[in-house]
Amino acid sequence: MHFKKLALIGxxxxxxxxxxxxxxxxxxxxVSGFSASSSSREKALSLNVIDxxxxxxxxxxxxxxxxxxxxxxxxxxxxxxxxxxxxxxEALVMDVGSTKTQITLAAQRALHDRFDCFVPAHPIAxxxxxxxxxxxxxLFDHHQAILxxxxxxxxxxxxxxxxxxxxxxxxxxxxxxxxxxxxxAAMSHLPHLIAFAAVNAIANQxxxxxxxxLAGPGFRDFSRIAASAPSVWLDIxxxxxxEILDQLSLFKQAIADFEQALKSNDPKEVEKLIETASTVRxxxxxxxxxx
Numbered sequence: 001m002h003f004k005k006l007a008l009i010g011x012x013x014x015x016x017x018x019x020x021x022x023x024x025x026x027x028x029x030x031v032s033g034f035s036a037s038s039s040s041r042e043k044a045l046s047l048n049v050i051d052x053x054x055x056x057x058x059x060x061x062x063x064x065x066x067x068x069x070x071x072x073x074x075x076x077x078x079x080x081x082x083x084x085x086x087x088x089x090e091a092l093v094m095d096v097g098s099t100k101t102q103i104t105l106a107a108q109r110a111l112h113d114r115f116d117c118f119v120p121a122h123p124i125a126x127x128x129x130x131x132x133x134x135x136x137x138x139l140f141d142h143h144q145a146i147l148x149x150x151x152x153x154x155x156x157x158x159x160x161x162x163x164x165x166x167x168x169x170x171x172x173x174x175x176x177x178x179x180x181x182x183x184x185a186a187m188s189h190l191p192h193l194i195a196f197a198a199v200n201a202i203a204n205q206x207x208x209x210x211x212x213x214l215a216g217p218g219f220r221d222f223s224r225i226a227a228s229a230p231s232v233w234l235d236i237x238x239x240x241x242x243e244i245l246d247q248l249s250l251f252k253q254a255i256a257d258f259e260q261a262l263k264s265n266d267p268k269e270v271e272k273l274i275e276t277a278s279t280v281r282x283x284x285x286x287x288x289x290x291x
Contacts, residue, residue: 001027001163007064008033009057009079011044013127014096015070016135019049021168024137034060044132057082066164067093073235076103080110080118087114092157092164094121098184099240100148100177119161120148120177122184123170130229141169148177185243189236190251193244195226196233 033050054060
């Protein structure tokens with residue numbers, strides 16, 4: 001597996017890390033990058049994340065045998081329309097969006113007869129800090145990457161996409177877009193929503209400054225993801241709205257169980273609820289973990 005040219009559309013944390021990881025694997029000769037922000041392109045160039053700054057998506061894609069679209073979910077369709085204009089016959093196209101059903105439909109509309117070259121992808125990796133200056137070649141090491149090909153996906157492209165993510169250090173899973181969106185709503189999207197809400201609940205109180213001054217490791221660990229970028233999560237919440245609302249209903253019931261047990265002065269029930277959660281968490285080992 002080796003690419004002559006990567007067209008990187010979106011020179012941010014994930015896209016930049018993908019380019020660096022591909023270079024680390026010595027799997028690409030040249031990286032051409034485009035971002036709507038010229039400053040992002042120039043920063044990526046100065047950091048050697050990309051080898052050339054393209055003036056347009058079409059220019060970046062020209063001659064590329066690998067295209068990665070690493071932009072917010074709601075911008076993907078418009079980017080893919082531009083990608084299609086100069087897409088070579090053998091190119092593999094992937095995205096890195098956190099929701100897959102909406103992106104797959106957008107790709108079908110944008111790519112038309114070239115849709116078979118598109119393999120939706122989602123690396124389960126990231127940071128709270130965004131921007132290409134935080135990109136790392138090791139970002140995907142020992143993390144999962146999920147592919148959600150459709151019945152129209154070219155089998156050879158799916159295999160190439162799998163090889164690519166494995167070369168970047170990822171453990172690859174393949175599932176349907178719907179199954180992906182259900183799982184990510186439960187394991188990523190809802191936890192982010194809860195973290196945002198919990199921090200807001202503190203921020204809305206008069207004693208917030210005192211409370212925050214007393215916060216320790218528990219608050220630090222729980223609230224870490226609440227520092228995530230609003231623009232990213234706004235896109236995710238609305239692109240996977242139905243699945244997130246389903247998970248939110250289940251979470252509200254779990255909260256109600258604790259509330260009822262506390263109101264009923266029932267320590268045994270509270271202990272049971274805590275023990276259930278504690279057992280699940282203790283028995284969980286992240287896929288790809290070296291531990």
